[in-house]
Amino acid sequence: MTTELLIWLIPLPPVLAFFLIVLFTNKSRAASHTVAVGAAFLSWLGAMIVFVRALGVEHLAEHPFASAIDWLPTGDTFLQIGVLIDPLSAITLFFVAWCVLMIFIYSVGYHNFGQPEGDHDHAGLPPHGATVHGHAVPSVEPMYSRFFAFIGLFAFGMLTLVVSDNVLTMFVGWEIMGLCSYLLIGFWYGKESARNAAIKAFMTTRIGDVFMLLGIAFLYSVTGSLSFEKIFSEEVLHALASVPTGVFGLSAAGLIGLLLFIGTIGKSAQFPLHVWLPDAMEGPTPVSAMIHAATMVSAGVYAVIRMFPIISLDEKTMTIVAFIGAFTAIFAATIAVAQNDIKRVLAYSTISQLGFMIAALGIGAYVAATFHLVTHAFFKALLFLGSGSVIHGMEHGVLHTGNHKVDPQDMFNMGGLKDKMPKTFWTFLIGGFALSGFPLVTAGFWSKDEILADAWAHGHTIVFFTLAIAAFLTAFYTMRQITLTFFGEPRTEEAKHAHETPWTMTTPLIVLSVFAVGFGWVGMPHWITGGLVENWFHHFVGSMLHEHSEELAFNLVPLATSLIVALGGLAAGYFTYRNVQSPAEDKLQIPVLKNKWYVDELYNVVFIKPAVWFSEVFVSQWMDKGLIDGILHLFGPATGGVGSGIRNYFDLPVINRFFGDGSADVTWWFGKNLRPIQTGRIQQYLLLTLIVLFVVGGLLYFLLMA
Amino acid sequence: MIPQSWYLILAAALFGIGMFGVLTRRNMIAILLGVELMLNAVNINLVSFWRYSDVLNMSGQVFSVIVFAVTAAEVSVGLALVISAYRRRNTVIANDLDMLKF
Amino acid sequence: MTAQQIIFLIVAAFVLGSGVMVVTARNLVHAALWLVSTLFGVAVIYALLNANFIAVVQVVVYIGAIAILFIFAVMLTRRDMRDSGPQMNSNWWLGALVAALVFVGLVFLLQGWSGFTGTAADLPSGFEPISLLGEALVSPEAYVLPFEVASVLLLAALVGAVYVAFNKK
Amino acid sequence: MSFWNDPLKVAADWLEGIFTGWGMDAVLAHVLVAFLGVLLLIIILMVVDIFLVWIERKVVARFQDRLGPNRVGPFGLIQPFADIIKLIIKEDTTPGNADKVVYNLAPILSMMSVLILWAVVPLAPVMLGTDLNVGVLFLVAAGAIGTLAIIMGGWGSNNKFAMIGGFRQVAVMVSFEIPMLTMLMIPVIFSGSMNMNAIIAAQNPIPFWVLSPLGALIFLIAAIAELGRAPFDLAEGESELVSGFNIEYSGMKFGMFYAGELLHAFTFGGFWAILFFGGYRFFGLEQVSPFLAILILVIKAMLGYWVIMWVKYTMMRIRIDQMLAFNWKFLTPLAFALLLVTALMNALLSPAPTWLYALGMFLANVVTGWIALEIARSATKQERDRIEGPTKTAEAHH
Structure with missing residues (x-):
C-alpha cells in the first residue's frame, strides 16, 4: 500500500466504528468496545507505519507525503x-x-466493563453501583456503547484534522471535534451541571470558531486557495505580508493570523475564552483526557503551529499571541493552586501549559512549542487517566462505605493512596514530575526548558519571567496535588478502602508514563549530550520553517531558572501540604483564586445578564408583548370581522355549496352513470382501449395529415 | 428474394389473430395462448428487421432473445395465476373473475 | 416466383392457419397443440431469415418449455377441458372487428414506410451471427444490461410463479 | 475425389446427372436427390433399429444370465423381424373417447424426434445431414419434440395411467434438460463452436472426456433420464403404471414407441461419443476413408449404448420425488458449478501448454466432483439421521 493511500485510510476506522456501533452493535457492549478499540488500533497501526516511513524520508518538509483530489467545485476550480x-x-x-x-x-x-448492570442506573447518569451478594460493586455504564461511538467520532475528527492538507478539511475536523466535545461533556446529560457545561463548551468555542471561519474566508479571498502547500509558498506569504487591511494597521497576514488565532483561543482555552475547559470536567475522565491531552486543545495549538508561517509575518499579531499565551500561563497557574478537585487542578494546569505553548509561538519558538505540545500531550493524558484511576479507586471506597455524600474527586478526601494504588501512584508521580519539569529525566523538563531558553535568548525578558513564575507555580500545585492525594494518611474512610483499578486502566498509564519520560530524550539540546547525539526533534520539526532556526547555544540563566523553579516548586509544594488535613488549613484558599479571578462572574455580569435582560425585558416584554402583540391585537378583531363576512357571503354559498358540494355531486353523478362501464372483465377493457385508440389514433392521423 | 413486406404482413396477420384470441376467448389459458401468438408476431418483426437492415448490428436478434425471456416469465407467472385462481374460484373463465368492479 | 418464396408462402399459410386454429379450437389441448405447430412454423420463418440460433431457441424454449407448460396448465384445470359451452365471448364479432382493424391499420401504416418492399442484402461471407449475438449479449457497450435484467426478471418470475401456485396447506 | 473418399458427393453427383439427363430441372433434381438422401438415411436407421432390438434382447439376457433369442435364425438374428410381423398383424386398437388425432400423432412424433436428430450427426468428416452452426442446441430442440410426443400420447389415450405416465415423463424430461443443456455447453466452451464437426475437430489430440470427465458423466445421467430408461423409467413403471404413457398403444404404434426408444438410446450413445469421445476420430484412421469413420463412430456409439443398457439392467427404479430432488438439488447445481469452474479454468489456463491445460481441467473436474459428493454425503447423512433417528431409539428401547 502506498503511504499516501495509507494516510487517507488512517482517519477512517474510527468513523466506521462510529457508524457500526450506532447502527449495529449498540446492543452489545463487548462488540462495541471491540469495534472501537479495534478501529483505534488500526488507526494507530496506520499512523505508526506512516510515521516510520516519514522518518525514513530525507527532507520530509520539502517533499512531504501528499495527495489530494477535487472535492467541492467552486466555479472553474x-x-x-x-x-x-x-x-x-x-x-x-x-x-x-x-x-x-x-x-x-x-x-x-x-x-x-464486565461489571453487572446497576441496580437503579439510568441512561444519562453516571453508574451508581450494583449489589451482588450483598456487596456493593461498581456497575457498568448504562450508555457504554454510545460512549465508544462518540469517542470514535472524536478520534476521527482529530485524525482528519491532523492529516488534512488544507485549512478547510482541518476546519471540518475541528468542528467534528466541537460537536463531539459537546456530546461527550454532556455525556451524563441527566446531570444539570453536565448539560450546562456541554452548552458552555459548545458556545464558548463557537465564538472562536466564528472568527476562525472569518479568517479562513479572508484567507481564501486573498489567496484563492486553502491548501497549505499553496498558501505557505514564498510568493503567497510575501503577498499576504504586503497587503494592508486597514484594521488596526495590520497586514492581511496579521489579520488572518489574528482571526485564526482567535479560533485557537476558543479551542485551546486561552485567556478570555478559557472558561469552558474547567467545566468540561463534568464529562467522563477519558473524555477529559481526550479533550485536554490528545485532541481538542492540542488541535488549537496545532492550528497555530500549522499557521505559524502566516502568523509570524506580522509583529503585532505575534505580540498579541505572546501576550495572551504568557498571561494565560500564569493566570491559570494561579487558579490551579487553589483548586481542590483533582481534575480541576489538571484542567487549569492544561490551560496554563497551553499558554506556555502559545507564548512560545508568540516569541517565535516554533520547535519548542511543538516539542512542548507533544510532551504535554503524553504527560497530561497520563495525568488525566491517572486522576481518573484515582477517582475510580475512590468510588470503590464510596461504594464500600455507602456514603454517597463524599465527593470522590475532592483531594482533601483522599490521602495515603500511595499504598492502595501503587501503579496509579507511580505513574501519576511520573506524570506530575514531567508536568513540573523535574530536571533531566522527564520530558516536561526538556520542553519547558527549551521554551524558557528561547525566550531568554531572543530577549523576551517579560515573557521569560512570566513563564518562569508560572513554571514555579506549576511545580507547586502539582506537588500539592500529589501530596494531598497520595502521601500521608487516608483522611476519610473511603480513601482507606480505595482500590487499585483493573489492568485495562493501568496498562495505558504505564505505556504513557514511558513516553512521559522517554519522549524528552529525542529533544535534548546537544550541549547536554556533548554533541554525541544531535537534537533530533529540533532537526526534524525545525526543517518545517523556511529559514532553519539555529539551535540555541548553552546558556546558564534559563537552565538554572528551570532547575530552581522546578525543584523549588516541588519542594515548596511538598513541605507546605505535607501536614494539611482539611481545606481550612490550606492557606492558599484565597477567595480570588478559589473563584478563578471571578472571570465567570464577570462574564455573567458583562455578557449574560445584559443578554438575559435584553431578551427577557427588552425584546420579550417591551418589543414582543407590548409593541408587536399590541399591533397584532389590533389586527385580530379587524381580520375577524372581515373573515366572518367573507365566510357568510362568499365561502359558504359559493365555495362550499357551488364548488365543493357541487363538484362532489357532479363527480358522484358521473361515477353513478359510468359505473356500468367497469365490468371487471379484462377483455372488455382491452376492447374498449383498442377502440378508443383507433378512434383517437385515426383522428390524429388524418388531422395531422390534412 | 422475398421483400420485407411479406414478413411484416405475416407478422401483422399473426398479431391480429393473436389479438382476436385475447379479445374473444373465455378461457384464461386460451387468452394466454393468444398473447403467445402476438409475442411471436413481434419476434418475427424483430428478426426480419435485423435481416433487412445491417446484419452486423445484432439488436434485432438480441431483442428477440430478450422477448423469449420475457415470454417465459410471462407464461410461468400467468399460468401460476391461472392455477391459483382455479384453486380458489374453481373457474378459468376470465369473465367469471370480475370481482374487481364497483 | 423463386423456391424461397414458395416455401415462405407455404410456411406462412401453415402459420396463419395454425394460428387461426389456436384461437378457434374448442378443445384447449388442441389449441395448445396448434400453438406448437404455429411456433414450429415461426421457427421455420426464422430459419428462412438466416437466424438459425433464434430458430433453434424458438423450438427449445417455446415448444420444449412454454407449450408444455400450457398443456400442463390445461390439464391441471381439467374441469373446463372438455367444456361444451361456447369458447368465445358473446361479443366475439367486436373482437374480430378490432383485430381485423389492427391488421388493416398496421398494414396501412407499414405500406407508407419506405423500406416496406426492401429486399435483404446478401450475408457477408464467413458471417457468424452466433458469435456476434453472444458478444452483443455480454458486451458492456451493447446489451449486457438488458440481458442481465431479463435474467433477473426470469428469476423473479420463477420465484413468483412458485409462490403464487404453491398450494398452501 | 473418388467414391472411396467422398461417397455421398459422388453418388449425389451421379444421380443428379442421371436425373438431368432425363430432362429434369437442375434445382428440382437437387431437391429430389436431397430427399433421396434423407430417405436413405432413414432406411439405414430403421435397419439399425431392428438390429438394436436384437442387441438389446441379447445383452439383457446375458445380464440376466440367460441366452436370449436363439431360435429364429443364427443367434436369433431373425427374431426382430418376427417381432415386427407380430406387431404389424396385431389388432390396432384405439380406446373409446380417445383424442384420435393426438393419439395417432404421438408415436409418429416420437419416432420423428429421434430421426430428426440424425440430421446433425456427423457420420464422417464429409458425411452429415446438415452442417448446422447450432448443432448442439438442435439436440435439445429435438428432445423438446420427444417430450411433446409423450405428453400427447399420455393425454390422447384417455387413460389415467397413461396421463400420469406422461406427466411424470414430461416432468423428468423438462427438468433433466437443464443439466443436459448445461453440460452441452462444456464441449462448446472447449471447442468455441456449437457445430458438431468443429467439436469433433477440437478433440485433437485430447478428447473432451479427459478434460471434463465429470461433464461426460453428468451428460450421460441426464441423457438416460431424457430417454426415460431405468433407473429413470417412471413413465412406464410396469409395476405401478402398467406401462405408463404407452399403455393403450398396441401393434405398430407401440412398436414405434419401442423402436424410437431404442434408437434414441443408441443416438444418445452416439452423441456421447461425439461430444466427449472424439466422434469418428480414432488415431487418424478416419482420414483414410469415410466408411472407416462411420465404423468408428458406430463402434463408439455402441459402446455408449452398451453403458446405457448396463445402467438400465443393473439399477433399480427410483421414486419420482427422489428423482426430481436428485436433479434439482444435486445434478443441476453441480452442472452449474461445473460449467462455472470449466469456464473459469478455461479462461485461466488457455495460455498454458496443452498438457498443463488438460491436467488442470481434469483436476478441476475431480475436485468439483469430490466436493459435490462430500456435500451430498453429509446431506444424506443428516437426512438419514433425521429419518432413522427415532427407529434407532425405538430399537434401543426394546
Missing part, C-alpha cells in the same frame, strides 16, 4: 480534499495515535 504528512503532522499523528489508543483501552476499564 475545485476546493481540494487531501492529506499531507510533513514533519509537523507526522509528529502530531504519532502522539495523537498513541494517546487515542491508550484512552480507548482505558475507557473499557473506566466504564466498568
Whole structure:
C-alpha cells in the first residue's frame, strides 16, 4: 500500500466504528468496545507505519507525503480534499495515535466493563453501583456503547484534522471535534451541571470558531486557495505580508493570523475564552483526557503551529499571541493552586501549559512549542487517566462505605493512596514530575526548558519571567496535588478502602508514563549530550520553517531558572501540604483564586445578564408583548370581522355549496352513470382501449395529415 | 428474394389473430395462448428487421432473445395465476373473475 | 416466383392457419397443440431469415418449455377441458372487428414506410451471427444490461410463479 | 475425389446427372436427390433399429444370465423381424373417447424426434445431414419434440395411467434438460463452436472426456433420464403404471414407441461419443476413408449404448420425488458449478501448454466432483439421521 493511500485510510476506522456501533452493535457492549478499540488500533497501526516511513524520508518538509483530489467545485476550480504528512503532522499523528489508543483501552476499564448492570442506573447518569451478594460493586455504564461511538467520532475528527492538507478539511475536523466535545461533556446529560457545561463548551468555542471561519474566508479571498502547500509558498506569504487591511494597521497576514488565532483561543482555552475547559470536567475522565491531552486543545495549538508561517509575518499579531499565551500561563497557574478537585487542578494546569505553548509561538519558538505540545500531550493524558484511576479507586471506597455524600474527586478526601494504588501512584508521580519539569529525566523538563531558553535568548525578558513564575507555580500545585492525594494518611474512610483499578486502566498509564519520560530524550539540546547525539526533534520539526532556526547555544540563566523553579516548586509544594488535613488549613484558599479571578462572574455580569435582560425585558416584554402583540391585537378583531363576512357571503354559498358540494355531486353523478362501464372483465377493457385508440389514433392521423 | 413486406404482413396477420384470441376467448389459458401468438408476431418483426437492415448490428436478434425471456416469465407467472385462481374460484373463465368492479 | 418464396408462402399459410386454429379450437389441448405447430412454423420463418440460433431457441424454449407448460396448465384445470359451452365471448364479432382493424391499420401504416418492399442484402461471407449475438449479449457497450435484467426478471418470475401456485396447506 | 473418399458427393453427383439427363430441372433434381438422401438415411436407421432390438434382447439376457433369442435364425438374428410381423398383424386398437388425432400423432412424433436428430450427426468428416452452426442446441430442440410426443400420447389415450405416465415423463424430461443443456455447453466452451464437426475437430489430440470427465458423466445421467430408461423409467413403471404413457398403444404404434426408444438410446450413445469421445476420430484412421469413420463412430456409439443398457439392467427404479430432488438439488447445481469452474479454468489456463491445460481441467473436474459428493454425503447423512433417528431409539428401547 502506498503511504499516501495509507494516510487517507488512517482517519477512517474510527468513523466506521462510529457508524457500526450506532447502527449495529449498540446492543452489545463487548462488540462495541471491540469495534472501537479495534478501529483505534488500526488507526494507530496506520499512523505508526506512516510515521516510520516519514522518518525514513530525507527532507520530509520539502517533499512531504501528499495527495489530494477535487472535492467541492467552486466555479472553474475545485476546493481540494487531501492529506499531507510533513514533519509537523507526522509528529502530531504519532502522539495523537498513541494517546487515542491508550484512552480507548482505558475507557473499557473506566466504564466498568464486565461489571453487572446497576441496580437503579439510568441512561444519562453516571453508574451508581450494583449489589451482588450483598456487596456493593461498581456497575457498568448504562450508555457504554454510545460512549465508544462518540469517542470514535472524536478520534476521527482529530485524525482528519491532523492529516488534512488544507485549512478547510482541518476546519471540518475541528468542528467534528466541537460537536463531539459537546456530546461527550454532556455525556451524563441527566446531570444539570453536565448539560450546562456541554452548552458552555459548545458556545464558548463557537465564538472562536466564528472568527476562525472569518479568517479562513479572508484567507481564501486573498489567496484563492486553502491548501497549505499553496498558501505557505514564498510568493503567497510575501503577498499576504504586503497587503494592508486597514484594521488596526495590520497586514492581511496579521489579520488572518489574528482571526485564526482567535479560533485557537476558543479551542485551546486561552485567556478570555478559557472558561469552558474547567467545566468540561463534568464529562467522563477519558473524555477529559481526550479533550485536554490528545485532541481538542492540542488541535488549537496545532492550528497555530500549522499557521505559524502566516502568523509570524506580522509583529503585532505575534505580540498579541505572546501576550495572551504568557498571561494565560500564569493566570491559570494561579487558579490551579487553589483548586481542590483533582481534575480541576489538571484542567487549569492544561490551560496554563497551553499558554506556555502559545507564548512560545508568540516569541517565535516554533520547535519548542511543538516539542512542548507533544510532551504535554503524553504527560497530561497520563495525568488525566491517572486522576481518573484515582477517582475510580475512590468510588470503590464510596461504594464500600455507602456514603454517597463524599465527593470522590475532592483531594482533601483522599490521602495515603500511595499504598492502595501503587501503579496509579507511580505513574501519576511520573506524570506530575514531567508536568513540573523535574530536571533531566522527564520530558516536561526538556520542553519547558527549551521554551524558557528561547525566550531568554531572543530577549523576551517579560515573557521569560512570566513563564518562569508560572513554571514555579506549576511545580507547586502539582506537588500539592500529589501530596494531598497520595502521601500521608487516608483522611476519610473511603480513601482507606480505595482500590487499585483493573489492568485495562493501568496498562495505558504505564505505556504513557514511558513516553512521559522517554519522549524528552529525542529533544535534548546537544550541549547536554556533548554533541554525541544531535537534537533530533529540533532537526526534524525545525526543517518545517523556511529559514532553519539555529539551535540555541548553552546558556546558564534559563537552565538554572528551570532547575530552581522546578525543584523549588516541588519542594515548596511538598513541605507546605505535607501536614494539611482539611481545606481550612490550606492557606492558599484565597477567595480570588478559589473563584478563578471571578472571570465567570464577570462574564455573567458583562455578557449574560445584559443578554438575559435584553431578551427577557427588552425584546420579550417591551418589543414582543407590548409593541408587536399590541399591533397584532389590533389586527385580530379587524381580520375577524372581515373573515366572518367573507365566510357568510362568499365561502359558504359559493365555495362550499357551488364548488365543493357541487363538484362532489357532479363527480358522484358521473361515477353513478359510468359505473356500468367497469365490468371487471379484462377483455372488455382491452376492447374498449383498442377502440378508443383507433378512434383517437385515426383522428390524429388524418388531422395531422390534412 | 422475398421483400420485407411479406414478413411484416405475416407478422401483422399473426398479431391480429393473436389479438382476436385475447379479445374473444373465455378461457384464461386460451387468452394466454393468444398473447403467445402476438409475442411471436413481434419476434418475427424483430428478426426480419435485423435481416433487412445491417446484419452486423445484432439488436434485432438480441431483442428477440430478450422477448423469449420475457415470454417465459410471462407464461410461468400467468399460468401460476391461472392455477391459483382455479384453486380458489374453481373457474378459468376470465369473465367469471370480475370481482374487481364497483 | 423463386423456391424461397414458395416455401415462405407455404410456411406462412401453415402459420396463419395454425394460428387461426389456436384461437378457434374448442378443445384447449388442441389449441395448445396448434400453438406448437404455429411456433414450429415461426421457427421455420426464422430459419428462412438466416437466424438459425433464434430458430433453434424458438423450438427449445417455446415448444420444449412454454407449450408444455400450457398443456400442463390445461390439464391441471381439467374441469373446463372438455367444456361444451361456447369458447368465445358473446361479443366475439367486436373482437374480430378490432383485430381485423389492427391488421388493416398496421398494414396501412407499414405500406407508407419506405423500406416496406426492401429486399435483404446478401450475408457477408464467413458471417457468424452466433458469435456476434453472444458478444452483443455480454458486451458492456451493447446489451449486457438488458440481458442481465431479463435474467433477473426470469428469476423473479420463477420465484413468483412458485409462490403464487404453491398450494398452501 | 473418388467414391472411396467422398461417397455421398459422388453418388449425389451421379444421380443428379442421371436425373438431368432425363430432362429434369437442375434445382428440382437437387431437391429430389436431397430427399433421396434423407430417405436413405432413414432406411439405414430403421435397419439399425431392428438390429438394436436384437442387441438389446441379447445383452439383457446375458445380464440376466440367460441366452436370449436363439431360435429364429443364427443367434436369433431373425427374431426382430418376427417381432415386427407380430406387431404389424396385431389388432390396432384405439380406446373409446380417445383424442384420435393426438393419439395417432404421438408415436409418429416420437419416432420423428429421434430421426430428426440424425440430421446433425456427423457420420464422417464429409458425411452429415446438415452442417448446422447450432448443432448442439438442435439436440435439445429435438428432445423438446420427444417430450411433446409423450405428453400427447399420455393425454390422447384417455387413460389415467397413461396421463400420469406422461406427466411424470414430461416432468423428468423438462427438468433433466437443464443439466443436459448445461453440460452441452462444456464441449462448446472447449471447442468455441456449437457445430458438431468443429467439436469433433477440437478433440485433437485430447478428447473432451479427459478434460471434463465429470461433464461426460453428468451428460450421460441426464441423457438416460431424457430417454426415460431405468433407473429413470417412471413413465412406464410396469409395476405401478402398467406401462405408463404407452399403455393403450398396441401393434405398430407401440412398436414405434419401442423402436424410437431404442434408437434414441443408441443416438444418445452416439452423441456421447461425439461430444466427449472424439466422434469418428480414432488415431487418424478416419482420414483414410469415410466408411472407416462411420465404423468408428458406430463402434463408439455402441459402446455408449452398451453403458446405457448396463445402467438400465443393473439399477433399480427410483421414486419420482427422489428423482426430481436428485436433479434439482444435486445434478443441476453441480452442472452449474461445473460449467462455472470449466469456464473459469478455461479462461485461466488457455495460455498454458496443452498438457498443463488438460491436467488442470481434469483436476478441476475431480475436485468439483469430490466436493459435490462430500456435500451430498453429509446431506444424506443428516437426512438419514433425521429419518432413522427415532427407529434407532425405538430399537434401543426394546
